[in-house]
Amino acid sequence: GAGVSQSPRYKVAKRGQDVALRCDPISGHVSLFWYQQALGQGPEFLTYFQNEAQLDKSGLPSDRFFAERPEGSVSTLKIQRTQQEDSAVYLCASSLGLHFSPNTGELFFGEGSRLTVL
Amino acid sequence: ELKVEQNPLFLSMQEGKNYTIYCNYSTTSDRLYWYRQDPGKSLESLFVLLSNGAVKQEGRLMASLDTKARLSTLHITAAVHDLSATYFCAVEQGGSEKLVFGKGTKLTVNP
Numbered sequence: 162g163a164g165v166s167q168s169p170r171y172k173v174a175k176r177g178q179d180v181a182l183r184c185d186p187i188s189g190h191v192s193l194f195w196y197q198q199a200l201g202q203g204p205e206f207l208t209y210f211q212n213e214a215q216l217d218k219s220g221l222p223s224d225r226f227f228a229e230r231p232e233g234s235v236s237t238l239k240i241q242r243t244q245q246e247d248s249a250v251y252l253c254a255s256s257l258g259l260h261f262s263p264n265t266g267e268l269f270f271g272e273g274s275r276l277t278v279l
Numbered sequence: 280e281l282k283v284e285q286n287p288l289f290l291s292m293q294e295g296k297n298y299t300i301y302c303n304y305s306t307t308s309d310r311l312y313w314y315r316q317d318p319g320k321s322l323e324s325l326f327v328l329l330s331n332g333a334v335k336q337e338g339r340l341m342a343s344l345d346t347k348a349r350l351s352t353l354h355i356t357a358a359v360h361d362l363s364a365t366y367f368c369a370v371e372q373g374g375s376e377k378l379v380f381g382k383g384t385k386l387t388v389n390p
Contacts (some may be wrong), residue, residue: 192376196353203283203367204322217377252321256376265329266310266371268378271320 163187167253167269173277174243180239182274184253188253191258193236194268195228207251210236211258243278250275281306281372285381292358293389300384302352302368310371311351312378313342315364322367326353358388 166185166211175179194210197220206220212233221228225243230236240247252258254268282305292298302311310329314322324333328344328351335342339362341354351368365385369378 194377196380203382204369206377207380209375209377217375250322258376265327266376267312267324267327268369269324272321 165253165255165269167224167251167271167274169274170272171277173279175279176244177242178278179239180243180276182240182251182276183241184236184238184255184271185197185268186236186253186255188268189257190255191233192256193230194254194256196252196254197222198252198273200249202234204252207238218248231263240276245275245278248276248278280309281370281379283368283370283379283381285368285384287384288382289342289385291387291389292355294359295357296356297357300355300366300368300386301350302353304349304370304379306373307346307349308370308372309346311344312371313351313353314367314369316383318365319347319363325366332360333380348367357388358386360390361389362386367386 167185194209195207198204208228209220210230225241227239250273252273254270256268280352284303286301313325326342331346333344339349344351365383367380367383369380
């Protein structure tokens with residue numbers, strides 16, 4: 162597709178369940194980002210990939226959060242033993258990458274996956 | 280650590296009026312972005328500002344960047360109801376591609 166695609170769009174999990182959120186970036190985009198957006202707040206950075214390499218995971222809130230992008234395209238964000246405070250919209254974004262010229266650095270966002278933990 | 284502050288956080292205005300949203304940031308950066316978000320939707324890119332003094336306009340919205348003052352403004356001219364949304368500024372951190380977002384300005388334009 163032409164844009165960033167995320168699935169599922171909505172996920173309800175019981176506390177303690179594991180969840181996996183998928184992101185299909187724009188074809189050819191080197192960089193991929195995950196952001197967490199709590200209700201009424203701005204997006205908060207979680208982690209960043211350049212191709213298959215995870216270059217920055219400083220925003221992951223705990224070791225229950227894990228992200229991967231094994232072939233440098235599709236990415237999965239996994240949350241283990243979900244807690245109520247994990248309830249948020251998880252946004253994926255992609256960009257052409259730093260080394261593409263001319264690169265404006267503009268991120269293109271998906272529709273997000275809304276996670277509700279009961 | 281880069282911090283991004285927007286104000287106001289909430290803005291209610293009448294159609295036809297003008298107003299400005301401000302975005303301040305704490306450390307040097309040459310790249311700033313404005314996004315729009317409608318309720319339940321993702322972020323739509325509005326403007327990309329890449330250098331000091333950059334000014335961009337699209338319809339009733341105009342954005343500018345002053346990197347020396349670490350300030351960007353989003354000016355709304357003759358507001359219409361369709362502009363009602365939340366507007367975010369985001370600043371690139373240290374050439375890393377990582378964006379730090381402000382808390383957003385929720386704009387409501389009343390008839």
